[in-house]
Amino acid sequence: MKKILSLLLFVFTISLFGQNYKTHKVLKGETIESIAKQYLVTPFDIYALNPDIKSRLKPDTIIIIPDSKVKNEPQKEESRDLIGYKSHKVKRKETLYSISKKYNVSIEEIKKANRFLYSENLKKGDKLRIPKFKTVIYKKTFRNTVKKYVVQPKEGKWRIAYKFGITVDELEALNPNMKDVLQPGDELNVPNIANNEEKVIEEAFNYYEVLPQEGFYRLKIKTGLTQEELEELNPGLKEMGLKAGMVLKLPAKLNAEAELTEVETTALYSRLSNFKTKKIALMLPYRLNRVDTDSVSETKEMIKNSRLMSVVLDFHAGVLIAMDSAKQLGISTDLKVLDTQYQISKTRELLEENSFEDYDAVIGPMNADCFDRVATTLRRDGVPVIAAMTKPKEIYSNVFQTIPDDKLLQQAMIDFIKADSLKRQVVIISDLSKSTRSEMLKSEFPTAKLIYSRKNSKTGKDGFYINPTDLENVFPKGRSIVFLETESNALASSVISLLNGLNNENEQIVLVTLDKNSAFEGKNIDNYHLSNLNFHYPSVNKNFEDQSNSYFVKTYRKLYGVSPSKYASRGFDVTLDLLLRLASGKDLYEASADDIETEYIENKFRYKKAMFSGYVNEALYIVRYQDLRIVEVD
Incomplete structure (x- = not known):
């Protein structure tokens, strides 16, 4: 035998x-x-x-x-040999990170040489042993290695990853300096496989990137395909198993990114299971470098006159109250506050001076360029970065955009009007600059009457007005919907006044817009008219008046003597949602499935993972003016 x-x-x-x-x-x-x-x-x-x-x-x-038949040139490898130690006495404000940078050693290497640091915090006066290493460089030849690949037209990261049977993250690891957007002709490192083993992108199929913690059961819910069907479409899947970042081939008739269906509000309070302390960094432009601490009156005046500082401090106040709310539920937070000063240079400095690899999430920054730098830097470690008050330039795989996209808001308003069984007529009134949007509305409502603002007879440019005769015999008896699309306060005020004069029991006019901007505000706009016209619009948030007895509102009033601003409410909502999600799952990615919708004081959140991109909030409100108040529409 x-x-x-x-x-x-x-x-x-x-x-x-x-x-x-x-x-x-x-x-x-x-x-x-x-x-x-x-x-x-x-x-x-x-x-x-x-x-x-x-x-x-x-x-x-x-x-x-x-192994591979292709042989590459010998590659340089480094070896670090311990040759001794040197002594270091800890000074005021020094950290393990700053000491590691000073001596060009890792934090872990310092801890191994000073075992007490595993259980005690570093403090002034501590005497440390700093290991000294000798670097030996030698050449090593691999019989099987990577090869160079030239990016072809229309190829992005996911296409190349799929072609060579690796994940997008693995492709990025092979190419540390790879651009976010690939261009034809770019040269990349890829696994050295034979040409006949490269997978072909078939345009007749859809492709889907597997999310973290996603199994065959979740994929079946999304795609309707069983494990066996997925394995048949994707040879090798059975042997490899599912892995986050894998790109799967799906039938063309399926779309794993289908529109979100309605879900009930999720009570995350009842799902709490992960009570590990949450490490959160708050990166905002406090601009403390401009504050003169010796002059209290000047500081107060600066806060009063600086809108940016007022917004940041309001948001910060909401964050602190959210942390206190979470603490009462058993969720503790280790918060690190960093001042970006609204400068990319300062943001870069903060990223170099601080290690974020073990953080659960970073909130901010506000500046788009600063946010982009933070998101790209922390993407390697998979640290979620939360766009709390602005929309990011790029939605990377670790980005959570909390503000819904404008297109989503507009489509929600259109769908809402389409579902109105009482409407008899749709009218679209628009200035000339909104002609593209108005034509889109016309295509959605083919029988609608489209009225453009009149031109100035002398200049030939938009005069931002319509004549009363333009509305004659436009409204039949019954309910009419009027879309008003403009950024002109003059056009908005005149149209609102004209419509209010025509509004009566027989001819009920409901005013709506896809974009409620500053044109609908100000002294020229009569809120009584807006209430009389049941003015509807899509919104990222709602008014907190209905929750005036909530813990947040009462606490804020007690602390500051005034009602919270929308920025304070947003700071509270974003932070509490983040902490509850982190406490209800392994990490934020796992706790942000598209069947989880949460709602707090003024905001609600339901994230959808985009293909080869990050997470975008798709929860929004349709609100209206009613009795001089803004209320949510069911």
């Missing part, structure tokens, strides 16, 4: 090396990822040849490593 087994092993070994494979004996502490990196192959390659190691990788196990 032993002779037969030896013969089989001998034949198997010859077969392997005849097909350009090699073996590797697993050492203690090694992982599939570290072994794959050593041989510069993908974990998928190893799993495909060694399906039995998926459950557990044991030391001394012999695994098969794929």
Whole structure:
């Protein structure tokens, strides 16, 4: 029997090396990822040849490593050898991070040399042993390595990742300096597989990137496809198993990013399970460098006259009350407050001076360029970055955009009007600059009457007015809907006045807009007229008056003697939602499935993960003027 087994092993070994494979004996502490990196192959390659190691990788196990015929030049490798220690006395304001940077060693290397730091915090006067290393550079040749690939037209990261059987994150790891948007001709490192093993992008199919913690059950809900059907469409999936970042091929008739359906508000309070202290960074432009601490009166005057500082401080106040609310539920928070000064240079400095890899989330910054820098820097470690008060320039995979997109707001308003069974007529009134939007509305409501503002007879430019005769015989008996699309206060005030004069029991006019901007505010706009016209519009938030007895509103009034602004409410809502989600799942990604909708004082949140992008809030309100108040429409 032993002779037969030896013969089989001998034949198997010859077969392997005849097909350009090699073996590797697993050492203690090694992982599939570290072994794959050593041989510069993908974990998928190893799993495909060694399906039995998926459950557990044991030391001394012999695994098969794929080899390649392509040989690359020897690569430089570095080895750090410990040669001794030097002493360091901790000074005031020094941190492990600043000391590690000073001596060019890692924080973990300092802790290993000073074991007390694993249980105690660093303090002034501590004497540390700082390890000294000698760096040895040598050349190492890999028999199987990466190869260069030239980006083709229309190719993005996910197409290339799919083509070479790796995840987008693995492609980014192979190319640390890769641009966010690839251009034809860019040269990338990719796994060195044979040309005939590269997957082909078939335009007749859809493609979907697997989300963190997403299993076959969740995919079946999204796509309607069973595990067996997905495995049949994606050869190799059965051996590899699902992995976050994998790109799957789906039938063209399916769309894993279908529109969100209505869901009930989720009570995250009843789902709390992760009570580990949440590490949150708050990066906002406090601009403390401009504050003269020696002059209280000047500081007060600056806060009073600076709208940006007023907004930031209101938001900050909401954050603190949210943390206190979460604490009462058993959720503790380690908050780090950082002043970006509204400058990209200062933001870059903060990123260099602080380590965020173990943070649960970062809120801010407000400036679009600063936010972009933070998001791209922290993306490598998968740290969520929350766009709380502004929309980001790019929605990277770790970005959570809390403000719904304008297109979503507009479509929600259109769908709301379409569902109104009482309407008899739709009228669209628009200034000339909104002609594209008005034509879009006309296509949505083909029988609608479209009226543009008149031109100035002398200049030929938009005069931002309509004549009363333009509205003659326009409104039949019954309910009419009027879309008013403009950013002109003059046009808005005149149209609102004319419509209010025509509004009566027989001809009920309801005024709506896709974009409620400053044109609908100010001394020229009569709020009584807006209430009389039941003015409707889509909104990111609602008025908190209905929750005036809530813990947040009462606490804010007690602390500051006034009612909270919308910025304070947003600070509270965004932060409390973040902490509750973090406490109800492993991380923010797991707790942001599209079937979870939450609502607080003025805002609600339901995130949708975009293909090869981040998370966008798709929860919004339709509100209207009623009895001189703004109320939510059911």
